[in-house]
Amino acid sequence: MASDKIKLKGAPDWEAWTTEFQIIADAAHLWEEKINPKNAEALKPFLTMPTPPNPQNYEKRIMPSQQPPAGSTRGISTGPTAEAVDYDGRPSNSGEMTTSGRIAFGLDQTTYKFNKELYEKEDKNVMDLKKWISTTISPHLMQTCCPTGKGIDVWYAKLKAQVGISDAALRDMAKDRYQAAIKPLARPPKDMSAWVTEWEERLAEAKKNGVGRVQHATDWFEDFDRAIRGFSPAYRTWAQTFAATNTEAIDNDTLAAGVLSNGFRAEMRREESTSGGPRKFQKGAHGAATFDGEPPSEEEDRLKAPATEKKRAPSKRRYTGGSKSGCRACGNTGHALDKCWYAFPDQAFDGWTPREFAKKKMEEALKKDDSLQAEIDKLKKRKKPKKTGPRKDHAAHIADVDDQEED
Structure with missing residues (x-):
């Protein structure tokens, strides 16, 4: 043998x-x-x-x-x-x-x-x-x-x-490997093509072994989107556009993983062709915008502050709904509560279609948190009336506004 x-x-x-x-x-x-x-x-x-x-x-x-x-x-x-x-x-x-x-x-x-x-x-x-x-x-x-x-x-x-290994053990192993594959990265991986192939394989393995998290497109798309947020603003924008144009397939659980991965590969090729090769992203200086399009959080500022400042008694922080805490209404970590289109639909761009699972999350949040509705009402009073005139279309809007959809 x-x-x-x-x-x-x-x-x-x-x-x-x-x-x-x-x-x-x-x-x-x-x-x-x-x-x-x-x-x-x-x-x-x-x-x-x-x-x-x-x-x-x-x-x-x-x-x-x-x-x-x-x-x-x-x-x-x-x-x-x-x-x-x-x-x-x-x-x-x-x-x-x-x-x-x-x-x-x-x-x-x-x-x-x-x-x-x-x-x-x-x-x-x-x-x-x-x-x-x-x-x-x-x-x-x-x-x-x-x-x-x-x-x-x-x-x-x-x-x-x-x-042999029991089905439960296989499921746990597949779950661990999948979670490692979709772990959010602070910068693009050295080999983007290998990364997306690994994601495809781990997703298929997790589905085969009955991992609950990956049985619905709404879940595994959210995982993929969260994983690529640190790659670059360009990929972040691509994910937002993909979500907007495939809302029905995602919500109805008909989106094929291959459609997502092949679309991502096409974006990779486009990025490489326009930049003369794979893009390299440098870490921004203190105070610069993060890959999520938001300024550094208070926690990040605190960690970067001089040692003398770290000794100060921490101030009591209220829930802001920023990138570290997530939106109280829809649960998205990419925007604050006051920018949530589900809480303030009149602020959304023309043609925006709410996603059913995000609406359900907001309904559940309102039931669990009695203070949430009061906070929304308070923010509505502060908001200025929208200016009259044409709204930005989707492509223009997502380039400079945090993601308003549940990823």
């Missing part, structure tokens, strides 16, 4: 190995019907070699020229053609059978050949799968989990019992 072919040596290799095994077994129509432990009660037995029909089990005819000896038990067949039947004898081939016997024998022969073909096909698939197992697991596992004479279902069950 070539060592470079061994893919299963222990528990860390189980997930990748069993995924490949299931794909091969499913293609051979073996996984769901014959192997999958989750279908234990509904599994069908493996086919066995059928027995060919025996000619001696059919009627033997008497030739017309033959006369039945005295005392013999012979009669007339009631088949399509009346003929004498030798009830004492047994035919050795179809030529000695009565007409009805030959018809029955022919039908049984056809059934036998059909069942034999099914058996041979399944048996070959099983043998091929066993061969694949023997070349992809360690010799130790082959000796302890794959006994001679046992079926492929027994082999798989023993391998799973020895080195």
Whole structure:
């Protein structure tokens, strides 16, 4: 066995190995019907070699020229053609059978050949799968989990019992890897293409293993948007535009992850073509705007302040709804409460479409926080009437205003 072919040596290799095994077994129509432990009660037995029909089990005819000896038990067949039947004898081939016997024998022969073909096909698939197992697991596992004479279902069950990982553990591992992939970054990764590919793979893995956070587009789009906020203002604006133009697909959970990732790759190519290569972003000086388009928070200022200033007693801060605390109304971390379009829809740009899940978040927030409505009413009194005249369109607005939608 070539060592470079061994893919299963222990528990860390189980997930990748069993995924490949299931794909091969499913293609051979073996996984769901014959192997999958989750279908234990509904599994069908493996086919066995059928027995060919025996000619001696059919009627033997008497030739017309033959006369039945005295005392013999012979009669007339009631088949399509009346003929004498030798009830004492047994035919050795179809030529000695009565007409009805030959018809029955022919039908049984056809059934036998059909069942034999099914058996041979399944048996070959099983043998091929066993061969694949023997070349992809360690010799130790082959000796302890794959006994001679046992079926492929027994082999798989023993391998799973020895080195397999529970569904709950797989789900937790997939969740951890997904969360690592969507961790917000303060600057663009060195290899943007590799980053988005990693995100695609981890999202697919998390979906496959039933991670709850990624089952709906509203959730995983929000994660993606949050992860790229630190890349650059240009990518931030792109995400806002994408959300605005795909609102219905996101809310209806019909947005495909590939549409998002391919759109992001197209934006990457556009950025590279206009800048002569991948953009490099320098960390701004103290007091400059952050990647979210907001000024540094009080907490950031406090951390950057001289040591003498850090010793001052911290002032009591009220909830501002800034980038660190999030909007009290819709929960978005990209804008303050006084800029929330869900709380102040008259401030939104023309053509803005509210997203249902964000509206529901605001309704829940109003129910949980009695002071929220009072705060909104207070802010409404402070706000100046909007100037008359044409509003900015979406593209112009999102370039210089914090994201007003739930990401």
